[in-house]
Amino acid sequence: MKLKPKLVALLPFTLTALILNLFSVSLFLDSIAFIFGGALVFFFLETYGFRFAFGLSLILGAQIYIIYADPVSSVFLPISLISIYLIKRNFRLSLILAGWSFWVLLGWWVYLIFLLNLFNVEELIAITLALKESVNGLVNVTIASLLVLLYKYYFDRESRISYAELVFVFIVAVSVTQLFLISALKAREEEKHMVKSIKGDIEAISKNIRENVVYWLDIHLNAVRELANRLVIWGHSNREQLQKETEAIRRSFTEFHACYIADKNATAITFYPEVNPRGKYMIGTNFSFRPYYKDVKSTLRHTFTEVFVAKFALIPVVGIAVPAVKEGEFLGYAYCGLRLDRIRDIVKEFSLKEGVFITLIDKNGKVITSNREDQKPMHDFERGELQVTKFGLILEGRNNDHGRKSSLRIDTLYHSFFYNELKLREDIGWSVVMEVSLIPYLNVLFSKLNVSFLLLHLFTFVSFLISRFLTFVATRPVSKLADSIDVITRNIEKRPDILLPNTNIKEIGKLNRSFEAMAKKALEYMDELRRLAYYDPLTELPNRTLLRDRIENAIRFAKRNSTRVAVLFIDLDYFKTVNDTLGHEVGDRILAQVAKRLNSVFRSTDTVARFGGDEFVAVIPDLKDINDVVKVTEKVLKVFETPFEVEGEDIYLSASVGIALYPDNGADPTELIKNADMAMYRAKEEGKNNFAFFTEDMNKKAIEILNTKNRLHKALERGEFLLRYQPIYNIESNLIVGFEALLRWEDPEKGLISPASFMPILEELGLIREVGAWVMENAFRKAKEWGDKYGIYVSVNISPRQFAERNFVNKVLDIAEKTETESSKLVLEITETSLMKNPEESVKTLKRLKAKGFRVAVDDFGTGYSSLAYLKKLPIDIIKVDMTFTQSMVNSEVDRSIVKTVIDLARSLGLDSLAEGIETKEQLEMLKVMGCKLAQGYLFGKPVKDEEAEALIRKEKGL
Numbered sequence: 029m030k031l032k033p034k035l036v037a038l039l040p041f042t043l044t045a046l047i048l049n050l051f052s053v054s055l056f057l058d059s060i061a062f063i064f065g066g067a068l069v070f071f072f073l074e075t076y077g078f079r080f081a082f083g084l085s086l087i088l089g090a091q092i093y094i095i096y097a098d099p100v101s102s103v104f105l106p107i108s109l110i111s112i113y114l115i116k117r118n119f120r121l122s123l124i125l126a127g128w129s130f131w132v133l134l135g136w137w138v139y140l141i142f143l144l145n146l147f148n149v150e151e152l153i154a155i156t157l158a159l160k161e162s163v164n165g166l167v168n169v170t171i172a173s174l175l176v177l178l179y180k181y182y183f184d185r186e187s188r189i190s191y192a193e194l195v196f197v198f199i200v201a202v203s204v205t206q207l208f209l210i211s212a213l214k215a216r217e218e219e220k221h222m223v224k225s226i227k228g229d230i231e232a233i234s235k236n237i238r239e240n241v242v243y244w245l246d247i248h249l250n251a252v253r254e255l256a257n258r259l260v261i262w263g264h265s266n267r268e269q270l271q272k273e274t275e276a277i278r279r280s281f282t283e284f285h286a287c288y289i290a291d292k293n294a295t296a297i298t299f300y301p302e303v304n305p306r307g308k309y310m311i312g313t314n315f316s317f318r319p320y321y322k323d324v325k326s327t328l329r330h331t332f333t334e335v336f337v338a339k340f341a342l343i344p345v346v347g348i349a350v351p352a353v354k355e356g357e358f359l360g361y362a363y364c365g366l367r368l369d370r371i372r373d374i375v376k377e378f379s380l381k382e383g384v385f386i387t388l389i390d391k392n393g394k395v396i397t398s399n400r401e402d403q404k405p406m407h408d409f410e411r412g413e414l415q416v417t418k419f420g421l422i423l424e425g426r427n428n429d430h431g432r433k434s435s436l437r438i439d440t441l442y443h444s445f446f447y448n449e450l451k452l453r454e455d456i457g458w459s460v461v462m463e464v465s466l467i468p469y470l471n472v473l474f475s476k477l478n479v480s481f482l483l484l485h486l487f488t489f490v491s492f493l494i495s496r497f498l499t500f501v502a503t504r505p506v507s508k509l510a511d512s513i514d515v516i517t518r519n520i521e522k523r524p525d526i527l528l529p530n531t532n533i534k535e536i537g538k539l540n541r542s543f544e545a546m547a548k549k550a551l552e553y554m555d556e557l558r559r560l561a562y563y564d565p566l567t568e569l570p571n572r573t574l575l576r577d578r579i580e581n582a583i584r585f586a587k588r589n590s591t592r593v594a595v596l597f598i599d600l601d602y603f604k605t606v607n608d609t610l611g612h613e614v615g616d617r618i619l620a621q622v623a624k625r626l627n628s629v630f631r632s633t634d635t636v637a638r639f640g641g642d643e644f645v646a647v648i649p650d651l652k653d654i655n656d657v658v659k660v661t662e663k664v665l666k667v668f669e670t671p672f673e674v675e676g677e678d679i680y681l682s683a684s685v686g687i688a689l690y691p692d693n694g695a696d697p698t699e700l701i702k703n704a705d706m707a708m709y710r711a712k713e714e715g716k717n718n719f720a721f722f723t724e725d726m727n728k729k730a731i732e733i734l735n736t737k738n739r740l741h742k743a744l745e746r747g748e749f750l751l752r753y754q755p756i757y758n759i760e761s762n763l764i765v766g767f768e769a770l771l772r773w774e775d776p777e778k779g780l781i782s783p784a785s786f787m788p789i790l791e792e793l794g795l796i797r798e799v800g801a802w803v804m805e806n807a808f809r810k811a812k813e814w815g816d817k818y819g820i821y822v823s824v825n826i827s828p829r830q831f832a833e834r835n836f837v838n839k840v841l842d843i844a845e846k847t848e849t850e851s852s853k854l855v856l857e858i859t860e861t862s863l864m865k866n867p868e869e870s871v872k873t874l875k876r877l878k879a880k881g882f883r884v885a886v887d888d889f890g891t892g893y894s895s896l897a898y899l900k901k902l903p904i905d906i907i908k909v910d911m912t913f914t915q916s917m918v919n920s921e922v923d924r925s926i927v928k929t930v931i932d933l934a935r936s937l938g939l940d941s942l943a944e945g946i947e948t949k950e951q952l953e954m955l956k957v958m959g960c961k962l963a964q965g966y967l968f969g970k971p972v973k974d975e976e977a978e979a980l981i982r983k984e985k986g987l
Contacts, residue, residue: 041068042084049091055215056473057417059438060157061096062164062212066105070112070172074123075179078113085109097437100142101161108135108165123176124197127169132485136162149439156474157438159481166484167208173197207487211480218476222469223419226446230421230462233378234450237386237460240374242452245348248366249330251281252350255362259289259352264360267297271311274298277364285338285345285365286310289352292360294321315363324351324361332456335368335390337406344368344396344405372397383465385445391457400463409461414447422447424463442470564638566616567623575637575645579697582635582649583690589650593690594657596646597704598626598664601682601716603642608865610674615642618672618679625667629660645701654689661685661719668717682717684708693722737789739775744799748774751806752971755980756823756942756964759956764984766821766855767814768964769807770971771799791829800830801839808847808854810974815853818981823855823885828862837876851881855906859887863902871901878903885942889930900937906962907934911945914965918950931958 049065065088073081085106093102108130116126140158143149149157174197258273270289278287278300288299294316303309315321323331333347345365352359371388379386379399387398389409397405412426424447425440445463452458562574570578582593600622607615619642626636626644635647646664648657664685671678686708694700703722711720743749753767773781790796804824811822830836844851856877863870863886874884885906909930917924927943934941943955946965955963969980981987 041072042087044068045084045088046091049088049095052096053212055212055477056219056438056470057419057423057441059441060160061098062160062167063092063096063101064164064168064171065091066165066168067171067175069105069109070123070127070169071175071179073109073113073116074172074176081109081113082106100139100147100157100436104139104142104161107138111135112169122173124169124173127172128166131162131165131169132489135165147436147439149436150442152471152474153436153439153442156478156481157436159478159485163208163211163481163484167205170197170205207480207484211477211484214480215473215477218473220419222473223421226464226469227421229381229384230446230448230464233381233384233386234448234460234462237374237378237388238450238452240378241371241388241458241460242456244370244374245332245366245456248281248284248364249348249350251277251284252287252348252362252364253330255287255289255364256350256352259360259362260354264291264297271298271300275300281364283367283370285343285367287362287364289362290315290321290360292325292358294318294361297360320347320349320363321361324349325358327351328353328358330455334392335394335396335406338365338367346390368396375399383468385463385465387461387463389459389461391459396458411447412445442467567620567638569623569627569644570635570637572637572639575635575639575647575701576697578635578637578647578649579700582647583696585649586651586690591649592651592654592692593700594648594651594654595688595690595700595704596648596657596661596664597639597686597688597701597708598644598646599684599686599708599712600642601684601712603681606679606681610679614674614679617674618681621672622681626664629663629667639701645704651689657687657689661687665717665719684711684716685719686711686722687719688722736786737793739777740773740786740789740793740795743773743775744795744802748776749799749802750774750780751803751810751974753810753822753974753977754964754971755969755977756962757968759952759960759963764820764981765962766823767810767977768823768857768971769803769810769825771803771825772971787827791827794829796827796829797833800827801843804840804843805847808843808849811853812847812849814978814981815850818985820981821853821855821883823857825857825887826862828859828865831858831862831870831873832865837873837880840877840882841880852883855883855885857885857887857908860889867901871903874903904939906940906942909941909943909960911965914943914951914955915945915947917954918948924954927955927960928958931955931960935959 045065045068047065048068049063052061052063054061066085069081069085069088072084089102089105091102092098092105111134112123112126112130115121115130116123119126119129121129136158139161140154143154143157144151177197255273255277258270262269274287274289278284286299286301288296288310290296293314295314296311299310299313302311320331320333323329328351330348330350333349335344335346337343338345345367347363347365349361349363351361375386375388375397376399378384385398385400387400387403387409388396390396393409395403395405395407395409403409412424415423415425417423423441424445426443426445443466445465448462448464450460450462452460562571562577563569564571579593579595585591586593603615603618606618619638622644623636623638626646630636630646630648633649637645637647639645646660648660651657665683668682671680673679686704686706688694688700688704688707690700693703707720707722710723711718714720750772752770752772754770755764756766756768757763758765771783771787773783773786775781787796790799807822807824811824814820814822826836833839840856843849844854863874877884883905884903885908886902886904887908888910889907907930909927913923913926913930917927931941940961941959942962942964943951943960944964946952946955946963946967948967951965952963952967972980
């Protein structure tokens with residue numbers, strides 16, 4: 029082959045080698061990487077010659093240097109290639125023997141010398157990296173040898189493969205490679221254990237320090253509060269008694285540097301000690317220039333000063349100032365300077381563990397105390413470069429201050445720290461900084477990893493001896509054994525019988541047993557993989573993959589025998605409520621019970637599969653009479669009549685079933701399942717606990733819904749959403765007090781569409797967040813405009829998904845700030861169902877909104893399942909009576925009673941009641957008699973554009 033065509037032929041192999049180097053096995057926060065592109069370098073050496081292999085080694089070496097910042101490995105790849113090539117040629121060894129001889133006897137020593145002498149790497153790190161490189165080289169040579177064997181077998185039939193090489197490669201491939209993977213996985217587990225241990229140390233120590241420091245500061249804060257209380261009780265005139273109290277506090281709390289009481293102009297009326305070290309009499313000194321005086325006077329709250337060096341004591345001190353306030357009037361304040369000796373003791377007490385450094389810093393980043401020698405009190409705290417690791421911990425890298433020359437990732441990591449900063453409390457402003465050195469932890473990990481690597485080297489040598497021995501005394505048995513294993517390997521998915529040759533050679537018998545054990549374990553793994561691939565682990569029912577296969581088999585059988593196939597889509601009713609209220613663990617137990625009950629209904633030739641979540645699919649093949657499907661479906665519904673028992677409680681559920689038939693409703697599994705799913709939704713619409721067959725009308729409806737979804741994706745971007753405003757009237761005064769902002773969609777194809785048609789789809793698609801934010805922003809702007817001009821508020825509907833967001837309150841506040849809208853001009857309408865999904869969290873959210881001045885209305889009240897115990901806890905302002913009750917209350921005594929009960933309930937809780945859907949004067953008169961305060965509906969006005977709404981306001985106000 030000429031040179032140029034040869035280079036073209038080798039290009040795919042070169043690209044493969046480059047790609048292999050990208051997919052590494054990384055350990056210890058990605059600082060050590062096993063890379064396998066080198067396997068193709070040695071494959072090139074054996075198949076295409078030294079020149080091409082050397083060229084590829086240079087390319088891969090450059091890639092290793094660029095990607096992994098590893099100059100040693102990048103240089104050592106061509107060095108190892110040259111060495112193995114020379115050993116192979118001079119001693120006439122196979123590739124794997126030459127490679128293993130180099131790495132086991134020489135390579136890792138040379139690599140170690142490189143690291144210690146040229147890069148000044150820590151000894152333990154150097155040993156670990158050298159053994160790692162050796163193991164990586166062993167694995168690469170093994171992979172290359174396997175590739176060479178395959179290449180010679182398929183493409184170079186004239187080559188002869190030695191039995192020793194074959195046995196050696198086989199033993200290595202089966203055993204040593206497995207040991208390498210086990211070592212790597214174990215190292216990862218050790219890494220996770222290390223991170224968990226460090227997290228535990230950080231959390232426990234930080235928490236203890238915070239509790240101890242805050243407790244100590246609070247003791248002295250309370251002492252200063254007591255001194256301020258004396259000024260409130262006795263006033264300025266009783267100075268002698270105040271001086272005694274000041275002295276008593278100062279003497280009782282020996283860590284106070286000095287204490288005094290000042291009047292409202294910051295003039296000291298008491299002071300202890302009365303005379304400072306320079307002999308100045310301190311009573312009468314004015315401290316109005318002190319920042320803490322301005323703080324306590326303006327806020328009427330206590331304050332901790334910045335940490336400073338006391339002028340005469342020359343020690344770090346923090347000042348504690350507490351205002352004396354009587355009936356809202358600022359009388360003066362009490363102040364004590366607190367020495368920080370105890371803080372040093374606390375830090376020292378909790379920093380005894382090796383490698384743990386604790387620094388206490390003030391709100392300006394100044395060091396208060398630290399067990400780090402380089403962090404001096406009252407100096408700026410010096411942090412290294414911070415980055416977040418994949419485990420969520422923050423890693424701090426510091427400048428090279430250990431005389432190291434190495435820039436290797438592992439060496440940098442070794443001298444890094446895990447960093448955590450915890451604020452003590454808002455009013456104190458201090459933070460605890462913990463820096464945990466990785467050195468003690470990595471030393472343990474490296475030691476364990478090195479043991480694994482040494483064992484692997486030992487096993488390499490043992491493998492070599494075994495291969496040589498077997499070459500001389502076990503050629504024929506091993507050949508037969510190889511044939512048997514080959515049969516097992518090639519047919520492992522068919523679970524073949526394990527038939528190994530008989531032998532009277534003890535070693536071969538032992539090898540037989542070892543391979544038999546491995547084969548059995550492999551077959552067990554295959555069974556487990558098959559089970560994981562085709563069965564649901566929770567219910568042990570077939571999963572989607574196996575379900576499709578069963579449906580396809582049933583269709584093929586039906587085609588041959590001119591019969592039908594029934595696909596039943598079974599969905600549990602109300603199961604989401606069970607999960608939300610009782611938890612997913614209880615839900616999983618119920619699903620397992622459902623699976624057993626469903627299995628009891630169907631024949632052994634049928635299939636019951638878990639499709640996902642609370643959905644199951646059953647397949648009935650060889651169906652001759654449709655009535656048989658109806659009978660089976662009725663049995664399915666019947667199994668749900670008995671409650672499910674979980675932890676001694678009875679849980680009642682029902683199911684809805686959709687049925688699709690082959691060939692009537694589909695020709696393949698996807699179509700049949702989809703149509704059965706649509707039929708199930710039809711069954712739910714007709715009342716749940718029901719079943720329905722698929723019809724073409726349902727398919728048309730599904731297509732229509734899909735088209736609507738597609739158009740909704742672009743609706744906000746195209747500006748198709750509109751807001752309409754419906755007036756809210758005070759029933760007594762018959763005046764407009766507000767407007768409810770109502771969302772409409774002006775679809776280019778179908779015109780103006782009611783929210784009832786598209787809101788559920790917005791919720792399903794997750795678009796409600798963006799649309800909800802758009803609604804709030806536009807409604808808030810109108811609230812500001814009409815509130816400023818006319819004193820009218822705007823009511824905004826909040827969707828369940830919006831309300832359930834973690835940062836919901838922050839979003840509301842951001843939009844209010846952006847639109848400059850006062851919260852008093854807004855009412856947030858939240859449905860009863862949204863509030864009751866998680867009542868405790870709802871109370872917290874509403875309290876935050878109320879604290880910012882927002883009013884809250886409960887929408888659709890009476891249609892959900894509110895607990896009165898929670899209702900009285902909810903910080904709300906308005907209860908909206910749902911229109912399903914108000915519109916029928918004239919003719920229905922039951923609905924009339926419900927409306928009156930809700931209005932009375934609102935009055936008893938001090939809330940306003942608002943009736944929706946008022947369309948007749950008779951309804952309005954009833955509401956007046958019942959004492960309802962607010963109303964809206966077509967009797968007062970339909971939802972209109974914003975300009976029409978403003979015209980309505982102006983007309984009412986005579987403007």
